[in-house]
Amino acid sequence: MDSRRDFLKKSIFLAVGGLTLKNAFADEVPTIDFQEYPKTVKYPEKTDLIMYSDRPPLLETPRSYFSKAITPNDAFFVRWHLSNIPTEVNLKEWRLKITGNVKNPVSLSMEDLKSLFEPVSYYAVLQCSGNGRSFFEKSQTSLGIQWKHGAMGNALWTGVRLSDVLNYAGVKKDSIEVAFSGLDKAPYPETPNVERSLHIDKCLYEDLILAYEMNGEPIPMLNGFPLRLIVPGWYATHWIKSVTNIMVLNQELKNFWMETAYHIPDNACHCVEPGEKPKKARMITQMNVKSVIGTPEDNTVVKLGQVIKVAGVAFDQGYGISDVLVSIDGGKSWKQASLGPDLGRYSFREWFFYFKPQNKGEIKVMVKAINKNGETQPFEAGWNPGGYMWNGIDSITIKVF
Ligand SMILES: Nc1nc2c(c(=O)[nH]1)N[C@H]1C(S)=C(S)[C@@H](COP(=O)(O)O)O[C@H]1N2
Numbered sequence: 194m195d196s197r198r199d200f201l202k203k204s205i206f207l208a209v210g211g212l213t214l215k216n217a218f219a220d221e222v223p224t225i226d227f228q229e230y231p232k233t234v235k236y237p238e239k240t241d242l243i244m245y246s247d248r249p250p251l252l253e254t255p256r257s258y259f260s261k262a263i264t265p266n267d268a269f270f271v272r273w274h275l276s277n278i279p280t281e282v283n284l285k286e287w288r289l290k291i292t293g294n295v296k297n298p299v300s301l302s303m304e305d306l307k308s309l310f311e312p313v314s315y316y317a318v319l320q321c322s323g324n325g326r327s328f329f330e331k332s333q334t335s336l337g338i339q340w341k342h343g344a345m346g347n348a349l350w351t352g353v354r355l356s357d358v359l360n361y362a363g364v365k366k367d368s369i370e371v372a373f374s375g376l377d378k379a380p381y382p383e384t385p386n387v388e389r390s391l392h393i394d395k396c397l398y399e400d401l402i403l404a405y406e407m408n409g410e411p412i413p414m415l416n417g418f419p420l421r422l423i424v425p426g427w428y429a430t431h432w433i434k435s436v437t438n439i440m441v442l443n444q445e446l447k448n449f450w451m452e453t454a455y456h457i458p459d460n461a462c463h464c465v466e467p468g469e470k471p472k473k474a475r476m477i478t479q480m481n482v483k484s485v486i487g488t489p490e491d492n493t494v495v496k497l498g499q500v501i502k503v504a505g506v507a508f509d510q511g512y513g514i515s516d517v518l519v520s521i522d523g524g525k526s527w528k529q530a531s532l533g534p535d536l537g538r539y540s541f542r543e544w545f546f547y548f549k550p551q552n553k554g555e556i557k558v559m560v561k562a563i564n565k566n567g568e569t570q571p572f573e574a575g576w577n578p579g580g581y582m583w584n585g586i587d588s589i590t591i592k593v594f
């Protein structure tokens with residue numbers, strides 16, 4: 194198992210070419226001279242990001258961005274399942290179609306969307322279900338992108354209410370789901386296109402939006418220009434990018450994405466013993482409570498007597514963060530961190546903590562968040578076959594000399 198995993202990791206790196214994950218993976222893959230590779234890559238509309246693949250682009254946000262509550266658009270992570278992704282969209286021709294079990298099927302231009310419906314905005318965290326997958330117990334880590342911390346980000350999303358758009362088309366009484374698909378296409382006919390559905394009540398009575406802006410700008414092409422579904426509090430798999438087709442259904446959508454992909458053990462911890470299969474599985478939905486250290490960098494070296502500021506972000510599925518606790522003694526004692534402004538219950542909450550080391554040597558700084566529902570993070574996140582929902586306690590080492 195171990196050697197197969199190592200082999201897979203190596204072949205992924207070799208196949209990708211032109212990337213380096215020197216700090217992240219050098220210890221695990223000692224045979225590759227990472228000096229030969231550029232450290233990061235720069236895609237259109239993006240700054241330097243950590244690349245896991247270029248077809249489709251899989252780009253991770255470096256950890257240091259998570260000392261601030263808002264993730265800039267150019268640093269926001271990117272994940273597509275299929276290699277055939279949209280690279281340009283002509284808004285003169287682009288239409289959003291609402292069809293299926295509706296009274297009046299409609300086709301709306303971007304201008305229609307902006308003029309017919311009231312705009313709404315809120316901050317919300319977008320996080321891949323597999324974010325942090327690489328931190329699950331090594332020998333049992335599931336296959337899939339070995340994300341570290343950065344398959345997540347927080348932005349101000351602006352758009353129109355999904356419910357307004359659906360009501361405009363007139364949802365028929367016997368409807369049970371709404372299906373969404375975007376402009377990305379499978380390279381081979383055997384590969385299923387990305388098409389997902391949500392329960393009709395979630396679409397009509399909750400605060401989902403169809404966003405055309407991210408942090409006050411049009412959404413970057415790689416993040417779903419010109420329109421994307423926002424499902425606050427839920428994992429990113431539901432946040433369909435470059436949405437063009439919305440179909441109201443009077444039956445359940447059955448396809449690979451709904452029946453097989455993104456399933457978690459259907460129990461309280463969403464976990465099983467490493468290597469085991471769950472008896473019963475269900476679709477992944479809400480995120481769990483989590484906190485990440487953005488600064489300082491891991492292995493930062495400081496002089497004795499220097500004051501250290503540790504800062505990061507915390508979030509959950511929408512109860513909101515009540516406390517963030519920091520430990521500088523390996524988890525024996527925990528102290529309250531200060532919280533930054535509250536940007537809404539779906540947003541990252543900034544936190545920071547100052548301390549002055551009393552001795553020379555290594556200090557392990559750990560962080561854990563508690564949400565307003567009293568939920569907190571486990572020391573080690575429970576394992577599941579997909580490597581989803583990792584929310585173990587984040588830590589960094591500081592060297593004092
Ligand atoms: N159309 C489309 N939407 C999609 C996907 C996709 O492959 N196609 N991937 C989903 C997954 S798994 C993730 S993690 C997020 C990534 O969003 P981002 O690229 O804006 O970070 O998009 C989601 N929406």
Ligand SMILES: [Mo]
Nearest residue numbers: 321322429430
């Ligand atoms: Mo994802």
